[in-house]
Amino acid sequence: MQRYILVKEKLSPRHLSLLYREEVGDSLLEEWRKARESVRFSLLRPISAVLTVYGLRINLPYGLILANFSEFEVEPEALVVGDYTDEDFIRYILYDVPRLLDGSRRPVIVPELDERFSRNVIEGIVYSADILLRIGVAYRVPCIAVCSLHALNNIRYTEALLKLRHEGKVYIQRLSDNAFFEVRDYD
Amino acid sequence: MMYDIRIIKYLAKIGDGCLITHLSRNTKYAWRIVNDLERLNLVYVNRLGRNSLIYLTPKGRRVVELYNDILKLIRGELATENNIKSSIPAEMPSFIKGNPWVTVLKSRRR
Numbered sequence: 204m205q206r207y208i209l210v211k212e213k214l215s216p217r218h219l220s221l222l223y224r225e226e227v228g229d230s231l232l233e234e235w236r237k238a239r240e241s242v243r244f245s246l247l248r249p250i251s252a253v254l255t256v257y258g259l260r261i262n263l264p265y266g267l268i269l270a271n272f273s274e275f276e277v278e279p280e281a282l283v284v285g286d287y288t289d290e291d292f293i294r295y296i297l298y299d300v301p302r303l304l305d306g307s308r309r310p311v312i313v314p315e316l317d318e319r320f321s322r323n324v325i326e327g328i329v330y331s332a333d334i335l336l337r338i339g340v341a342y343r344v345p346c347i348a349v350c351s352l353h354a355l356n357n358i359r360y361t362e363a364l365l366k367l368r369h370e371g372k373v374y375i376q377r378l379s380d381n382a383f384f385e386v387r388d389y390d
Numbered sequence: 391m392m393y394d395i396r397i398i399k400y401l402a403k404i405g406d407g408c409l410i411t412h413l414s415r416n417t418k419y420a421w422r423i424v425n426d427l428e429r430l431n432l433v434y435v436n437r438l439g440r441n442s443l444i445y446l447t448p449k450g451r452r453v454v455e456l457y458n459d460i461l462k463l464i465r466g467e468l469a470t471e472n473n474i475k476s477s478i479p480a481e482m483p484s485f486i487k488g489n490p491w492v493t494v495l496k497s498r499r500r
Contacts, residue, residue, distance in 0.1 A: 223482040225492065239476050244451045246406055293491055323490050330491045337478050359485070 216241050218301040221341040226297075242341075249343040252310040253278045254364070257386040259375060263310070263345040266361035267336040273314060273349045281310040281347070292319045293327075296334050304342045311338065316350040325357055332358040396423075398457050401432060401450050410435075410442040 216238035219231070227235045252263045256275040263277075282303055287295045300311060313335065320327035328350070335346040336359065355363060363378040373388040400413060400423055414420040424444055427433040432450035436443045446454065486492065 220476065221478055223478075223486075224480050225482045239480070243476060244455055245448075326489045327491050330486055330489050333483070333486055340477050 213302075214298075215301075215305045217245075217341055218305060221301065221337045222297075247308065247343045250279075250308055250310065250345070252281070252345045252347075254347070256364075256366075256375060257373070257388060259384050259386050261364065261375070261377065261384075263347070264362060265343040265345050266339040267332060267358075268345055268347045269332075269355060269358060269360045269363040270347060270349050270365075271352050271355070272364075272366040277310050277312060277347065279309055281312045284311065284313045288319050289321055289327075293331060293334070296331060296338070301338055301342065304338070304344065308342055308344050310344055311335070311346040313346065313348045316348040317354040328354050329357050332360070336361065397427065397430070397432070398453065400427065401446065401454050402457060404433060404444050404446055404450070405454070407443055407445045410444060413444070 219227070219235050219238035220242045222235065224232070224235070249265045251265065254261045254263050254268075254270075254275050254277055256272065282300065284292075284296065284300065296313070304311075313331075316331060317324070317328055319331065332348060335348055338344070339346040339361075350358075352365065361379070365376045365378065367374045367376055373386050375384045375386055376382070377384075403413060410420050410424060411417065413423055424433060424435060424442075427450070428435065431447055432453065433444050434447055436445060482492070
């Protein structure tokens with residue numbers, strides 16, 4: 204059971220520990236230090252997800268996973284981030300998603316990561332991907348972000364799945380071990 | 391029943407959790423160790439099919455933490471409040487520093 208610290212906002216120790224010092228601010232610095240110390244050894248059991256794309260089942264580790272296709276299903280049932288943009292999106296993934304994960308840990312899906320920002324698009328993608336990576340590591344859940352191939356160059360990722368077309372065939376490429384899977388796209 | 395330094399040795403070996411065969415290839419001996427540690431409320435066993443996974447209880451984790459502090463004291467690098475190690479760095483990495491979206495957080499009261 205998580206112990207909540209009563210501050211301006213209710214943040215659990217694990218939630219507080221995934222923030223950077225600059226994000227915490229001076230008022231919460233002491234609680235933040237205690238939270239980082241307390242969760243150092245309280246490791247959660249990793250939750251792995253099974254992603255099904257065109258009948259192909261891929262096991263996903265915890266952390267950030269990028270995909271350039273959205274025609275997939277994830278087991279167990281994932282938390283899907285709604286249509287938030289700009290500041291609302293950053294606030295939602297940094298404050299609300301960890302709060303929801305405190306209640307029940309499950310995979311997180313972020314559809315259309317590269318269409319969330321109306322200004323400073325590259326910086327926004329880099330920052331939000333880093334937040335998702337931290338959430339994935341702290342809560343040990345897979346965070347699946349759907350984005351275009353161009354956005355991949357800017358993101359530090361742990362795993363990426365790409366849908367490729369070559370000579371009329373469709374392949375899913377897993378970048379971590381450069382594995383190719385031929386799939387049938389019925390559409 | 392073992393009440394000596396071997397307890398710490400095996401707890402450090404278990405760490406974040408391990409298979410029982412990781413403790414010793416002699417399964418009889420490995421089970422004797424695990425039963426002893428279980429009786430001391432330092433570990434718990436999770437059976438997954440034919441495999442048995444050993445995890446530390448909060449008490450066991452505290453013992454490993456103290457053991458790590460002893461090692462650090464010997465090496466002269468005991469963690470201070472400002473030197474906390476975590477899987478997530480304390481300071482913002484260089485590729486995010488100066489990012490205009492970070493300032494969003496200053497107005498986080500909704």
